[in-house]
Amino acid sequence: MTTSTVKEHFEAEAHEFDSIIVKLIPYYDQMINALIDSIQFDRFDSIRIIDLGCGTGTIAKRLADRFPNSKIVCLDIASKMIEIAKYKLLDHKNTEFIVGDFSKIDFKEQFDVVVSSLALHHIETDNEKKEFYTKIFNVLANSGQFVNADVVLATTDYQQDTNMNRWMDYMNKSVSMDEIQNKWIPSYKVEDRPAKLIDQLKWLEEIGFRTVDVIWKYYNFSVYGGIK
Numbered sequence: 001m002t003t004s005t006v007k008e009h010f011e012a013e014a015h016e017f018d019s020i021i022v023k024l025i026p027y028y029d030q031m032i033n034a035l036i037d038s039i040q041f042d043r044f045d046s047i048r049i050i051d052l053g054c055g056t057g058t059i060a061k062r063l064a065d066r067f068p069n070s071k072i073v074c075l076d077i078a079s080k081m082i083e084i085a086k087y088k089l090l091d092h093k094n095t096e097f098i099v100g101d102f103s104k105i106d107f108k109e110q111f112d113v114v115v116s117s118l119a120l121h122h123i124e125t126d127n128e129k130k131e132f133y134t135k136i137f138n139v140l141a142n143s144g145q146f147v148n149a150d151v152v153l154a155t156t157d158y159q160q161d162t163n164m165n166r167w168m169d170y171m172n173k174s175v176s177m178d179e180i181q182n183k184w185i186p187s188y189k190v191e192d193r194p195a196k197l198i199d200q201l202k203w204l205e206e207i208g209f210r211t212v213d214v215i216w217k218y219y220n221f222s223v224y225g226g227i228k
């Protein structure tokens, strides 16, 4: 699975993305609310935020509304997703947009908050994910916060099967079982590389994050992170 396949997928899906994502990701709005609520800064702080794999800018827009004095960097590999993000963030003047691969980024400034939603599971291996979380730790200012909303794996096979079944039940509220089984589950298997949530929490602690926590969870989707 290459990054260019992921890029092609999201370039092609950009214009439908916002309507598709709420059908595929259980309680997407609730998940994003949990991510936004978890950020421990005051409303008018002039914080620097980066959104890794910002997509169409849904999370960045929510961040801009909650932190009007923030500087927000929106980074995504798919230029068509960034075009939509630009439109959503027209009113937040202090926003920078970067089309690029987060795994190759050479951070040039520090951030108070690093967020990501449904993107870091594209990093291929557990080792690469842990290395990337270390990179995030290093780019955070002291007391900075990392929050990730993502698809994760369960600890046992039994629970993983249950999670997959409950995920399909959710999708099936608005998507046919034929489309789920022949389009979305194969696409998940080819493009997505989720890691066990329990391992990721351990990595974050090993890297040095304190107050590592799970903020929200619905079967195989979770919001989690820590403070430097």
Ligand SMILES: C[S@@+](CC[C@H](N)C(=O)[O-])C[C@H]1O[C@@H](n2cnc3c(N)ncnc32)[C@H](O)[C@@H]1O
Pocket (backbone or CB within 6 Å): 003, 006, 007, 010, 011, 021, 052, 053, 054, 055, 056, 057, 058, 059, 075, 076, 077, 078, 081, 100, 101, 102, 103, 116, 117, 118, 119, 122
């Ligand atoms: C499922 S979408 C999520 C978008 C948005 N964060 C949200 O939750 O609505 C995943 C996004 O991650 C981006 N992405 C995947 N791999 C990436 C990489 N290596 N570097 C930058 N962006 C990446 C994709 O282009 C896509 O826009």
